[in-house]
Amino acid sequence: MNPPPPQFLAVNGIEIAFRQRQGGGPGIVWLGGYRSDMLGTKAEWLDQWAESNGLAFLRHDYSGHGESRGEFRDGTISLWLEQSIGVFRQFTTGPQIVVGSSMGGWIALRLVEELQKIGEGGRIAGLVLIAPAPDFTSELVEPQLTNDQRRQIAERGSMEEPSEYSPEPYIYTRKLLEDGRANQVLKGVIQTDCPVHILQGMEDEDVPYRHALRLVDHLPVDDVTITLVRDGDHRLSRPQDLELLTRTVSSMVDRTTPPLSRPHIQ
Structure with a gap:
């Protein structure tokens, strides 16, 4: 079954594609990863699950991703965060459970910070x-750069490397790396004031599970659970991984909803 066509929201002149499923609360908001889009396996799975359980579900593509406008190489964490805040504030009401995958985990943590400010x-x-990658530009990308890649960034302003997840290469720009430093969250205590559940594959070669454990160390105030999937990779998109995802989101719905208003979750 083909998904419905996207709608668009202009955020600072860039048309951001989104899909919204109406339903009860708490709503579910999806934040995807670097170079991924809102029609990926996990996002589609969650959308179907939300439909089955009468829950609202909202997802969008960052600029330069999927169906959104804009150039990928112009993207930064600040820009994609701004777009995520715009979509979130425009199209959600009431409490929301935010599901962030890979870079989306970083965007989710920054989203909380920015919402707290207002x-x-x-x-x-x-x-x-899911396999959260906070500060991945400075913590995971920059330390692995070769001298040649550093030279490319210095001289051309960017470098490319093949991606396992897209026919298009990963592009790391000097602007992205510099902006990443300005958005670091692993620099002190992170306080989300909500329960946090991390799903992490121990065979993840892109975001090592120790990175998720480090994130836990920066969340001393919140109620944090981490589930380590011993044979899980970065995608966590196998049938058993998808079942784990919906069990986790279902449990979060139960934890954050008063019993009398709790939806009947399948």
């Missing part, structure tokens, strides 16, 4: 972070 932090009822 008095809307309470809108985030829970976080489910």
Whole structure:
């Protein structure tokens, strides 16, 4: 079954594609990863699950991703965060459970910070972070750069490398790396004021599971659970991984919803 066509929201002049499923609360908001889009396996699976359980579900593509406008190489964490905040504030009401995958986990943590600054932090009822990659530009990319890649970034402003997840290469720009440093979250205590559940594959070669454990160390105030999937890779998109995802989101719905208003979750 083909998904419905996307709708678009202009955020600072860039048309951002999104899909919204109406339903009850708490709503589910999907934040995808670097070079991924809202029609990926996990996002589609969650959309179907939300439909089955009468829950609202919202997802979008960052600029330069999927069906959104804009150039990928112009993207930064700040830009993609701004777009995520715009879509979130425009198309959600009441408490939301944010599910962030890979880079989307970083965007989710920054989303909480920015909403807290404007008095809307309470809108985030829970976080489910899949192979979260906070600070990946400075913590995972920059330390691995070869001298030749560093030279390319210095001289051309960017470098490319093949991606296992897309026919298009990964592009790392000097602007992205510099902006990543300005958005670091692994520099002190992170306080989300909501329950956090991390799903992490121990065979993940892109975001090592020790990176997720480090994130836990920076969340001393919140109620944090981490599930390590011993044979799981970065995608966590096998049938058993998808079942784990919906069990986790279902549990988060139960934890964050008063019993009398709790939806009947399948």
